[in-house]
Amino acid sequence: METTYAQTLTDEARIWIYQADRLLNEQEIACISRKLDKWQSEWNTHGKPLYSSAWVEDNLFLILAVDESRQPASGCSIDSSVHFIRQIGSRININFFERMNFAYVNEEGQIQLTSDKELARLHQKGVISDETLFYDTTLSRKGDWQDRKLVPLKDSWHKRFL
Numbered sequence: 001m002e003t004t005y006a007q008t009l010t011d012e013a014r015i016w017i018y019q020a021d022r023l024l025n026e027q028e029i030a031c032i033s034r035k036l037d038k039w040q041s042e043w044n045t046h047g048k049p050l051y052s053s054a055w056v057e058d059n060l061f062l063i064l065a066v067d068e069s070r071q072p073a074s075g076c077s078i079d080s081s082v083h084f085i086r087q088i089g090s091r092i093n094i095n096f097f098e099r100m101n102f103a104y105v106n107e108e109g110q111i112q113l114t115s116d117k118e119l120a121r122l123h124q125k126g127v128i129s130d131e132t133l134f135y136d137t138t139l140s141r142k143g144d145w146q147d148r149k150l151v152p153l154k155d156s157w158h159k160r161f162l
Helices: 026-042 075-092 116-124 142-148 157-161
Strands: 014-019 052-057 061-066 101-105 111-115 133-135 150-152
Touching: 014 075, 014 142, 026 052, 026 061, 026 075, 061 075, 111 116, 116 157
Parallel strands: none
Antiparallel strands: 014 061, 052 061, 101 111, 101 133, 133 150
C-alpha cells in the first residue's frame, strides 16, 4: 500500500521497482515496511536528504520513490538503496533481484509469478492469453506506475519470450 507520504510525491517522481521472488505475507510486509520507513527517512545524497518515500505494493513489489525536482538521487544514493534492498532480502530469504520472474494477474484476479522459460508453455496451454495483464516493472515514474503498471501480454515487453 502506498504511504500517505508517497501520495504527496508528484507523478514525475522517479521510482525503482523491486519484485520479490514470491508473494509476501502480512508479517513480512510489516517487517519490511518498518525497515523501509526508517531507512528512507535517512536516505540522502552526499549528505543532503532526499524527498522520498518507500512502500510495499500488492504483496510483491518494494517501491522506492524520489522527487528529483527537489534533490536528484546520485549514484552513491542509488547504490546505497540497492545495498539496503539486498540486506532486507537476505534477512527474510527473498530475492528482489531476479529479473526473469514475471508477475501477472490470472483470470481469478490473483497475482501469479512465472519465469521467462515458463511463459511460452503457459501461453501454449492457455493458462495465460494475449489479454492476460502483466506488471511492467521497467517503469521509472510514479505516475506511469499508477496508470500503466498492468499491461496486456500482447502489448508488453514480456511477449518477446513467447
